[in-house]
Amino acid sequence: MPDRTLDIDLDHRRGGFSLTGRASLPLSGVTGIAGPNGAGKTSLLRVIAGLDRTRGNTIRFDSETWQYDTAFLPAHRRRAPLVFQDSRLFTHLSVAGNLDYAGRRAAPGGHGPDRAELIDLLQLAPLMARRTADLSGGERQRVALGRALSAGPRLLLLDEAFSALDAGFRQNLLPVLRERLTHWQLPALVVSHSARELAVMADHVLPVENGRVGTLCPRDAWLAGSEGAGDTTGEPGAVLTGRITGHDARLHLTDLHIGEHRIALPGLTGLSVGREARLYVPARDITLALDAVDGLSVRNRLPATVAAITDRPDTAWCDVELEVATQRLCARITRAAAEALSLKPGDTVIALIKSASLAPRQD
Numbered sequence: 001m002p003d004r005t006l007d008i009d010l011d012h013r014r015g016g017f018s019l020t021g022r023a024s025l026p027l028s029g030v031t032g033i034a035g036p037n038g039a040g041k042t043s044l045l046r047v048i049a050g051l052d053r054t055r056g057n058t059i060r061f062d063s064e065t066w067q068y069d070t071a072f073l074p075a076h077r078r079r080a081p082l083v084f085q086d087s088r089l090f091t092h093l094s095v096a097g098n099l100d101y102a103g104r105r106a107a108p109g110g111h112g113p114d115r116a117e118l119i120d121l122l123q124l125a126p127l128m129a130r131r132t133a134d135l136s137g138g139e140r141q142r143v144a145l146g147r148a149l150s151a152g153p154r155l156l157l158l159d160e161a162f163s164a165l166d167a168g169f170r171q172n173l174l175p176v177l178r179e180r181l182t183h184w185q186l187p188a189l190v191v192s193h194s195a196r197e198l199a200v201m202a203d204h205v206l207p208v209e210n211g212r213v214g215t216l217c218p219r220d221a222w223l224a225g226s227e228g229a230g231d232t233t234g235e236p237g238a239v240l241t242g243r244i245t246g247h248d249a250r251l252h253l254t255d256l257h258i259g260e261h262r263i264a265l266p267g268l269t270g271l272s273v274g275r276e277a278r279l280y281v282p283a284r285d286i287t288l289a290l291d292a293v294d295g296l297s298v299r300n301r302l303p304a305t306v307a308a309i310t311d312r313p314d315t316a317w318c319d320v321e322l323e324v325a326t327q328r329l330c331a332r333i334t335r336a337a338a339e340a341l342s343l344k345p346g347d348t349v350i351a352l353i354k355s356a357s358l359a360p361r362q363d
Ligand SMILES: Nc1ncnc2c1ncn2[C@@H]1O[C@H](COP(=O)(O)OP(=O)(O)OP(=O)(O)O)[C@@H](O)[C@H]1O
Pocket: 014, 015, 016, 017, 035, 036, 037, 038, 039, 040, 041, 042, 043, 044
């Protein structure tokens, strides 16, 4: 059990919708919140933020009661800002004015970056004097994130808060933000429909389905689909954790080492050499080979050992679980291919991963 937890026990009713269930979420790292449209993810974050005051919910933040019976700590005293897809900014203030306003209201004891780091992280310098009414959707989202981080938060609540960012900016921001959240010791709850986003950000995932809060599970278990979630396409994936070992400015590639094995990633320029980075690899994007193959364009080739093979009943597919330098990968290949290669646990194979599948994309 983690030391500090956010404990929720919900019996939330709004209109015809109800959200129920209990969970104890770690107040360290990032907890992803996943589930289909209308499941209740936004409702959950609103209750935690203190934006919905329905009876029947109990929320405890560490030893502090945020809601219980008739007791209700107002949102501004929780200091758990909620950034959502279309956050409203103060239109009578400039971008700098919005950040200043949040900063002035920050109470001591919160976490987050100083102003210079914030501006650098979210690339706000060219926007500071701008009127917020004139900003694009992505710019507005960057400012909304900046405002939340300026407010001395104790818990950050992000609801599809990266959806308007362009794919390249997001690909760079997510691993850096993840690393910074750890540095600031700022826990976060992140709602996202993107398995790739949750893979990079989350340590645990809380599934929400049909108005019911599910069981918190480790990110890798969720990605593998073993908890019934998997990614938005219902297919598994896995996360490889490596260390950035170099950037090639000419070829726009970043080198990441997983143990002694190298992977080249397109355009992960936001992370400096030596930093840890997580990489989401969808199972469908891995090809398996028994031997080294020549004359292929695929350059990411990881030696792996087959740990298990699971047939998907009534489909053409099977999932091959692999071990790569003590980490786990999953490859979805056809059962016909597994039979043709006579794959079995203990076999040594080479996992081939196209760089394009690791590149930024809207998903
Ligand atoms: N104020 C409200 N009054 C009545 N029903 C509401 C209210 N707000 C949300 N709902 C309903 O509650 C249900 C859950 O909505 P919620 O926004 O929490 O889902 P979600 O999981 O975040 O969905 P999505 O992934 O589509 O954003 C929906 O059916 C929605 O219509």
